[in-house]
Amino acid sequence: MAASSAACSSAGSLKRSDDHQQKPPSIPIDTLVNHLLVAKRSLSSMNHVLRANELATSARLSHQEALLLGAQTAFVRNSMLDQVTILTRVRGSLQCTYEWGKRDFKKLVKAMDEVDTELTGTMDMLRDTQVQSTLQPSDRKGLTLLDFVDETSVHDMREAMKRSIQDLQGIQVSFDGDLLRFETDIRNLRKTLSAAPLPAMDEDTQPATVSLLLQMEDHSATMASLLASLTTHFDMCVTAIRTTEGAAALARRRVAEGTQSQGSEEVSISGVIAEQESHMSDLEPKTADDQAEMLKVVVQDAKEVDDVVFEIQDHLANMEQEYTVVQKHLSRTKASYTSILESFTMLGEIGDRLGDYLAAEEDFKQRWELEKEAVFGKLEEMREMRKFYEGYASAHGSLVLEVERRRAVDERVQSIWRKAQESVDKILEADRASRETFRQDVGEYLPTDLWAGIQGPARKWTVVQITDDESAAASVDRTPAQGSAIADGASKVTLN
Template sequence: MASSTPSPRGSAAHLSHNPSPSASLQKPTNQLESLIAHLLASKRSLSSIRHVHRATTILSKARADLESTTILAARTTFLQRSLASQSKILRGVQFELEDVVHSSQAEFSSMLKELDDAGKKLEQTVHRLKGTKLEPGFRDTDLKTSVSSKNDLPAETKETLYDFVDVAPVDRLKDNIKTSIDKVQQAKGEMDQSLQDFEEDLQTVNNALAGKTATSSSASSTFQPPNIPATVKALENHAREMAEGLESLVKHFDLCVTAIQHTEGGGAAVVKNLEMDELPEGVRVEDFKAPANSITEDEKKDMMTVLDNDAAEVEEVVIEIQDRISQMEAQLDHVQLWREKKETENDDIMAAMKLLEQVGTKLPGYIIQSQTFVARWSEEKLKIEEGIVGLEGLRDVYQNFLGAYDGLIVEVARRKAVRNQMEKVIREAHSRVQKLYEDDVEEREAFRLDQGEYLPMDIWSGLSDPPPKYAISRIGEARESVPDLPRKTVEEALRRLKAASRES
């Protein structure tokens, strides 16, 4: 008997049930024993029914897994895209918060540079005050009544212009600026910590996703997902071929039963060689009794020929069914492995989503921290700007003090010159008045000698009066003390004043 389709490993080897000329020439020594052997072999082959049942289960399981995994893969892809989108949004928020810090930090750095410049200029001016010695002439004993607000130093103990400066406002100004800078740096530290926490939260999400993705990619590099249409088609083909093979085995068993029924002593041989529980389900010993209608010897001979041919192919069909169920099991394993990988990917995405949700709950806190930083920076920025203006104002005051001192030197020199001129005029006037007085005395004496004896004494009461005397004196009791300053000191002060005038 020949198979109707190519035998093992291709499509299932079905029993053809067609007589073979070569087989018809064979004459078994014991036909009944041969039938019993065929029956036993056929009965054993029917155990392949479990493979057919398993094939049905595999097909159903594979279809369900492919369908659910396809849906899960689509859901995972959607979540992954959603996760990437939300992560991108959070990164954008992080960059915005960082821009706020960087912008304020740039302003703060610029302001510190401006503050440093103002401080250096003030220190230079203070250094000039400390280096400008008070002229000894200004420490005249008549000027020792004044006191300074700086440590209440008496005037005679002041040696430089700096001794006249009240440093308390400068110290207060510097303390206020330092306090504002400390507050800004504290706020900056808190903001940096907030940004660091934000970065760590986002990095946790990225690491969780990247780590799982890397593992998945590594595994995916050697694993190929199943081709769903091809897989389903192959499983259906295997199941159909296995069912057809089982059907041919059942027909072969039925043919064995029929042959035994038409063979003398067949029923007794079955009872002798088989137990009841060894028969297939639904087959009884009574089924092997001789039928009412007998067949001819030729028909019996043809039937035996078919049985002999089919018996040679039974093992091949069983092996083919086993091969196909093995292939189906392998394909199911592949499908289930794909499902497990997709479930793992989905679990990883869900874990990352939960981490992202936790970051989302912290986001308002990060934004509030940024707003707090901006508010504090704006407040302290105004104070620092006021401090810089204050330092520049103090420098202007000190610069004006230096300029005024140079002006004072020039003014003292001018007053000294005017005083000298006035004293010269007074001396000259006094000399002229004295000359006029002496001339008047002589003239009066000459008049008296020439005309006096001729004039009666009572003609004018003032006839013999002496001329009046005049004196030039300072009005008031205060005495102005103008110190004598070295010519070099006056010239240097005048040169500095002219230089300052050119610079302005």
């Protein structure tokens, strides 16, 4: 739209990308009034401009909020990733302790197997070693060294070792459960972080969002400029109506009719006309040429009013689309922020349980050391037991030699006593002959009551084996026994 020649310095025409000039025809008053009414309706585009300003302001605030939330989300996310790394290292340390326990358990089981194998070999040796027949009771034959051993202690020791193994396995299972729960916590935390949408903070998204904001600012500025052109066109229409004879009255009547049918009007034409009448407008034509030029501009601009209105609407539609993109970006950022807060809450819960996991490791070590010490004690008992049974088997061999030695001693003693008996018998035989000769020579001269033993038989001597109790009794009562033996004419020699 173009202004009149009198006001060309202060007003311009409606501007569009396809703006062109057309020569206006002569204008009837009715047509001029119609142009005024159309110009009046076009001013309703002011709502679009206000909406555009609202969208631009809201988009700018949304972008600022998205930047703030994105920065906070990125910071918390990076911090949480560091915490996950630390938790993973702690979990690895606990796993090392668990693996150490498994290796130590294998060593303990191997040591148990070795000691048990040695003890089993010793017991088998006792089972295979027959007791010498001379040592066995007459009513029991085929006895082995194992028959004189109480195997209950061996079985009890093996059962105790089995219980120790079960206790060690129970300690491992308990600690393994804690490790599994810790691993599950870390895995769930990682899954939550992976599922959380990333904040749109990359190098491609930010320039695109800023570009949208700049475009919306351009749209808003363009719409304001177009609205200013529509306002200028309306003012020129009012001036043309006011300066054209009879046009003002017709315009008021047409406006009144429209107001009755459509309701209250946003812009009062009568008010604008009255205001221009009281205050000289810059658009006021000074001469008839100015009036003709103004009417020409009004006619030209009237052809472009609808296009300008459509262009404003098109700019607003573009802004609505761009605003939707900005809001989606903000929504994604908020979703990412909310998700990262949920993950942070989960991290806090894991942190509360971390002390329990560390305490479980310490408890595992303490219980393991106590049980291992008990196992070492049982292993030492099994070694002592095996050592005792091996000593028992070795003592059996010494017992056989001792029995043989004592038998040889008995045989030597018996041989000596047999020889002594033979010598005694010879002496006694000589004594008997001497007694008989004495009795024949002088017996008839001696009275029998002179010596009671004058006619008594010779003493008899015999050697017998007695027990330890009989030997002790004989040593205590030897004198009376000897007196009795003399009285009986016999003596006993004990063989210990």
